[in-house]
Amino acid sequence: AQKVTQTQTSISVVEKTTVTMDCVYETRDSSYFLFWYKQTASGEIVFLIRQDSYKKENATVGHYSLNFQKPKSSIGLIITATQIEDSAVYFCAMREDTEGADRLTFGKGTQLIIQP
Amino acid sequence: EAAVTQSPRNKVTVTGGNVTLSCRQTNSHNYMYWYRQDTGHGLRLIHYSYGAGNLQIGDVPDGYKATRTTQEDFFLLLELASPSQTSLYFCASSEGRGATAETLYFGSGTRLTVL
Numbered sequence: 202a203q204k205v206t207q208t209q210t211s212i213s214v215v216e217k218t219t220v221t222m223d224c225v226y227e228t229r230d231s232s233y234f235l236f237w238y239k240q241t242a243s244g245e246i247v248f249l250i251r252q253d254s255y256k257k258e259n260a261t262v263g264h265y266s267l268n269f270q271k272p273k274s275s276i277g278l279i280i281t282a283t284q285i286e287d288s289a290v291y292f293c294a295m296r297e298d299t300e301g302a303d304r305l306t307f308g309k310g311t312q313l314i315i316q317p
Numbered sequence: 318e319a320a321v322t323q324s325p326r327n328k329v330t331v332t333g334g335n336v337t338l339s340c341r342q343t344n345s346h347n348y349m350y351w352y353r354q355d356t357g358h359g360l361r362l363i364h365y366s367y368g369a370g371n372l373q374i375g376d377v378p379d380g381y382k383a384t385r386t387t388q389e390d391f392f393l394l395l396e397l398a399s400p401s402q403t404s405l406y407f408c409a410s411s412e413g414r415g416a417t418a419e420t421l422y423f424g425s426g427t428r429l430t431v432l
Contacts, residue, residue, distance in 0.1 A: 207359075238421070246407065246423040292359060296419070304350065304375065305421065309359035 203228045205295050207308035222278045222311045224293030232298035235276045240290040288315045323408050323424035331432050338393040338427050340408030348411045349391040353404040398431045
């Protein structure tokens with residue numbers, strides 16, 4: 202069964218710096234998909250970025266990028282030039298690429314606090 | 318932008334009570350999901366559906382039933398609510414598999430308290 206682990210419960214950084222949030226996963230599949238979602242203080246959950254396991258290039262969207270290290274089963278989320286509004290809880294998630302595997306497994310989340 | 322609407326926003330019931338949480342999506346998505354969010358556990362999948370009349374079991378299904386009456390509507394039923402089901406419940410939908418199609422769109426959540 203797939204498993205997603207986020208060991209950092211909370212991170213605090215100063216505004217305009219770069220932060221990395223860790224995520225490791227377990228899967229028996231050779232093909233899988235990795236995602237990061239953001240939950241704001243209001244509770245809203247939104248999709249940020251995704252990485253397909255067969256792609257070697259790290260995904261980048263705006264000031265979000267991923268550090269995909271397949272041999273380590275690791276998918277870190279990097280936020281550059283952080284802003285106060287980046288304060289949120291960030292969830293890592295995975296879906297295996299097998300027939301019938303149509304749901305995401307989420308990690309427990311990392312709370313990011315951006316200080317002025 | 319996909320729209321997923323949950324009702325009610327808040328619900329309080331007593332142990333043994335009967336509760337129905339509602340979810341409607343207006344973007345003709347095929348897949349719908351019910352998650353619960355608890356401190357220390359993140360988001361855990363209760364049930365999900367591929368389409369009207371279809372139901373799939375998630376990771377924490379005990380004590381919950383679900384029904385997908387139409388492509389738009391997905392309901393979560395707690396027939397004998399227990400305090401352990403006090404949680405924040407999220408509904409989500411997605412178009413299906415592949416690239417942007419499987420992006421999950423979440424509702425605003427329903428906070429359920431079982432006394």
